[in-house]
Amino acid sequence: MILWRAGFRYLLRHPLQICFAVVGVALGVAVVVAIDLANSSADKAFRLSAEALTGRTTHTLVGGPNGVDENIYLKLRQEWGWRQSAPVIEGHGTIPAQRGITLKLVGVDPLSEGEFRSYSPRVGGSFDINRFLTKRGAGLMTKKTADNLGLRLDEELQVAVMGRQQTIHLVGFLEPRDQSTARALENLVIVDISSAQELFGVKRMLSRVDLIVPAGQPGQNELNRLRALLPSGVDILPANSRANTMAQMTRAFQINLRALSLLALVVGMFLIYNTMTFSVLQRRPLFGSLRTLGVTKSQIFLMVVTEAIAVGAAGTVLGVFLGVVLANGLLSIVTRTINDLYFLLNVQNLSVTPVSLLKGVLLGLGATSAAALIPAYEAAKTSPRTVLIRSTIETRQRVLLPWGTGIGVGLIILSIAGLFIPSKSISLSFLSMFVLITGYALLTPGLFVFLLRRMQPLAQSLFGILGKMAIRNLLGGLSRTGVATSALVIAVAATIGVGLMIQSFRTTVDQWLRSYLQADIYVTTISSNFGPGRAPIPEQVITDLESTLGVNNITRARHLSMETSQGPSDLFVAEIPKKSFESYWFKDGDPEEIYQEFTLRNAVIISEPYAYHHDLSRGDSIIIPTDSGKRSFQIAGVFSDYGSDRGRITINRPLYRKYWQDNQVDALGLYLDENQNADQLVNQLRMNFEGEQQLIFYSNRGLREASLATFDRTFAVTSVLRMLAILVAFVGVLNALMAMQIERSRELAVLRASGLTPQQLWRLVISETSLVGIAAGLLALPLGVIQALVLILVINQRSFGWSMQISLDAGILLQAIFLAFIAALLAGIFPAWRMSRTPPAAAMRYE
Incomplete structure (x- = not known):
């Protein structure tokens, strides 16, 4: 008892040193907990959203660049007998009146949805099915989302979709079965398939078709039979493949954050070590006296370690609370980074999980105990004779x-x-x-x-x-x-x-x-997330731009995502002039030779991250499903690209047109006359096309700065x-x-x-x-x-x-x-x- 009283009195007599040690541990633990909470909250929001949209779906039927033709879905149900199938259109829109809040827009067929998603509108539910199907722009959302938007039943909401103003009429509320589903449905709007097609400006096209396939060999036999019936360019994938791919995108980013957060804890360990070393040095006379009175080495060792754990426990508890506070600030930064680099993610609330808090507690106490072992050993091994020296x-x-x-x-x-x-x-x-x-x-x-x-x-x-x-x-x-x-x-x-x-x-x-940026002005559209790419630019807009005074030449491009032999891949379809091609940073090979292969043969070029992640190099081949069946494309070169850590495949537009029945364009490069001022022309074009479509115009310098x-x-x-x-x-x-x-x-x-x-x-x-x-x-x-x-x-x-x-x-x-x-x-x-x-x-x- 006297031993522990002596240790307790020392802590009380040196409050500043103990407080500094507590603060050091608290800061280290707070950083680790904050990063873990921010990452886990983002993960949970993504997982809940994916699960809510997936429901009981086991497989999805996906198509080419423009999605799945509606006729395939009709054949699926009427001719091929797949009753457990549901069409889906996905995308997003923004609310300009409310600081650009983004809504997830999902088009469904309520008559097919009953077996798939528990939140989906049901016949005989709390809303009028006929009104939902017949009223133009009719939509459903949760009561909480409507309240956050200041929207009441039967009121209209103005939403920007694919660069155009659209109207959604709230005709009912979704009723989630539990709190987790309610969080997943925040900022989600359900509309009818026909309304979604009108919102996104697509005719008779779907994002995907969801399927419920029986487990075991019978289900596999059914899938094989269905694959034999599907036309080229349409494939069947496991329902979780897309979610897994998207989650994998952020893995490296989150690991890097966690590792950097541990650095603060490592520095905190030095602080604990220093504090406990000092406490041992200052009490060496006391330890010597205790040893002469019969206190054993193990008792001295245990006392010092216990003191350190007490200090660490106080710092850990404080650090956990600070971590929760800090996580609220970091969550918006982490979410914004994911939105900038990877995919759209809405995270409304911080998810404080016991696992994250337990990690902080274990790391704090573990680091403190480890840092105190050497000072405790020093205190225990010192002989009474030399302790006073x-x-x-x-x-x-x-x-x-x-x-x-x-x-x-x-x-x-x-x-x-x-x-x-x-x-x-x-x-x-x-x-x-x-x-x-x-x-x-x-x-x-x-x-x-x-x-x-x-x-x-x-x-x-x-x-x-x-x-x-x-x-x-x-x-x-x-x-x-x-x-x-x-x-x-x-x-x-x-x-x-x-x-x-x-x-x-x-x-x-x-x-x-x-x-890389060779054009004088770049034109693109708002990404809708419908299908794999951005909203297309109307042909009339391209014609008007070509006839604009000061524009010398225009190159066309298209951003896509599709399944290849390497899994889900981003495909960039572009007309690349030879001068622009020469500005590419190729990792190896002669640029002139690569250009000849790229323009004259069945060849593509891939970015360095894509080559790294898939273990590909110049001369290898990639199999890409086209509208005329799967085709093999040789890799002509590997180039440096910092636009995405996922990487991408770039294909020449004439070669793309050869294998895909797709003439759409979602990005343009404008090359101007020599004396034309790019910034002035950008301002002029923004005014000229203000009412046509929400096009985005960047000068070369403006795009680089953005x-x-x-x-x-x-x-x-x-x-x-x-x-x-x-x-x-x-x-x-x-x-x-x-x-x-x-x-x-x-x-x-x-x-x-x-x-x-x-x-x-x-x-x-x-x-x-x-x-x-x-x-x-x-x-x-x-x-x-x-x-x-x-x-x-x-x-x-x-x-x-x-x-x-x-x-x-x-x-x-x-x-x-x-x-x-x-x-x-x-x-x-x-x-x-x-x-x-x-x-x-x-x-x-x-x-």
């Missing part, structure tokens, strides 16, 4: 320094070997990088000593005798300053690594856009994580400096009594913190650059399939040194203020 601690630290340096070098070599293992595993890459960070952290105290000794002449010339004292104090307290410096080095190095990676990526994307703005939004969450890691390190340095000043309070009091003024004490403490900051900034440079190289050359390649140019921005390196200096300088203000105001007589009292 403070110098033995630093002597042992100097003896262990070469061992730590050697282990650090070994871990760095091990991590480099792990990075060179031929694998596509993202987890292995991050594990190797964390081993690298650990190795460098063990290496840091030795490098810190080396650097301080080289800085001693400079410190003495700048601060005189106080500078020399500062260097000696830091070297003499290496057991405390070494760990604090390591934590700051790791946090600043992470800032350098991620900063250089983002800057290299941005520079590469900017150069790629300047090379693309880079999307890029910057993508990495907003990464910047938040970088700053949180720095904040944790700042708390760690502050805690270490506070510990140093408290332990040295009697020494400083003697100096004060000997004539050291409060101003000189300020200069001494601030010079110490400044030296820690400068040294940490310099030591962070090598690790930061190595981390950047790992992120660029290994992790980004394995995650997304991109290769990028390395840009070592001197500004980022200088900012990192300045950041470390400012963090350490600010951390020293409070300890300096406190010690300068403490009377020497009070500080010299031992008991």
